[in-house]
Amino acid sequence: MMQSQKIIDHIVQWLTSYALNAGVRGYVVGISGGVDSAVVSALCARTGLELLLLEMPIRQKKDQVDRAWQHIQDLQSKYPNVRAQSVDLTGPFDVLENLFDPRSSEPNAELALANTRARLRMLSLYYYGQTQGLLVCGTGNKVEDFGIGFYTKYGDGGVDISPIGDLYKTEVYELAKALDLVASIQNAIPTDGLWDVERTDEQQIGATYRELEAIQKEWGLKSETDYSGRMLEVYQIFKRMNSAAQHKINPIPVCDIPENWRD
Numbered sequence: 001m002m003q004s005q006k007i008i009d010h011i012v013q014w015l016t017s018y019a020l021n022a023g024v025r026g027y028v029v030g031i032s033g034g035v036d037s038a039v040v041s042a043l044c045a046r047t048g049l050e051l052l053l054l055e056m057p058i059r060q061k062k063d064q065v066d067r068a069w070q071h072i073q074d075l076q077s078k079y080p081n082v083r084a085q086s087v088d089l090t091g092p093f094d095v096l097e098n099l100f101d102p103r104s105s106e107p108n109a110e111l112a113l114a115n116t117r118a119r120l121r122m123l124s125l126y127y128y129g130q131t132q133g134l135l136v137c138g139t140g141n142k143v144e145d146f147g148i149g150f151y152t153k154y155g156d157g158g159v160d161i162s163p164i165g166d167l168y169k170t171e172v173y174e175l176a177k178a179l180d181l182v183a184s185i186q187n188a189i190p191t192d193g194l195w196d197v198e199r200t201d202e203q204q205i206g207a208t209y210r211e212l213e214a215i216q217k218e219w220g221l222k223s224e225t226d227y228s229g230r231m232l233e234v235y236q237i238f239k240r241m242n243s244a245a246q247h248k249i250n251p252i253p254v255c256d257i258p259e260n261w262r263d
Contacts, residue, residue, distance in 0.1 A: 045078070
């Protein structure tokens with residue numbers, strides 16, 4: 001059984017030490033109404049350092065906005081170091097959408113616009129972080145960031161620090177329970193909130209996080225021939241997404257120049 005309290009204490013201490021060593025005042029976290037950002041912000045709040053929570057709607061569904069503010073208000077009632085602000089990015093996104101021409105016949109135009117939402121939020125987090133002496137705290141988990149690459153490069157993947165990057169999604173839900181987060185967050189169905197017509201993570205991926213985690217835990221130890229039925233389908237989904245996400249998972253390639261060419 002996962003030792004939730006030990007993990008919570010460890011991450012809080014890690015966050016505290018990192019901020020103090022970096023000489024910053026605290027953290028800024030984007031709040032989406034999902035479990036990952038809720039857990040990360042609750043952990044940051046426990047450091048006692050300054051914490052700015054940004055809710056950044058872009059044509060957001062009411063249930064997502066309501067969950068985000070239920071969580072924000074719950075944290076503010078418990079921790080005096082927590083501030084919150086809403087930055088409505090719908091207008092700026094509308095301008096970019098019209099500029100980029102959403103009627104484009106390019107096959108990936110719709111996905112590129114969805115990722116534009118995440119990148120608008122990233123630049124907003126860095127604006128407030130830089131102006132207020134705060135680090136941008138990431139909310140990605142292990143299966144999304146290092147398994148299937150289910151995040152936006154230089155969007156929600158653009159962060160200074162990643163406190164739950166070594167935790168599976170199911171483990172994040174366990175921490176949410178241990179942290180006593182509001183029920184709406186604990187029961188929220190995972191969604192990235194990047195589409196006008198809501199699409200859950202499972203609908204987009206084709207598998208549940210629990211199924212994906214089972215494959216990731218055995219990745220490199222088992223091959224496709226070791227699976228059958230539903231788990232073979234999940235293995236193939238994981239393999240396809242993991243392969244396509246290598247440019248996200250691995251460091252940016254740098255072209256090395258031989259030293260003797262510099263003379």
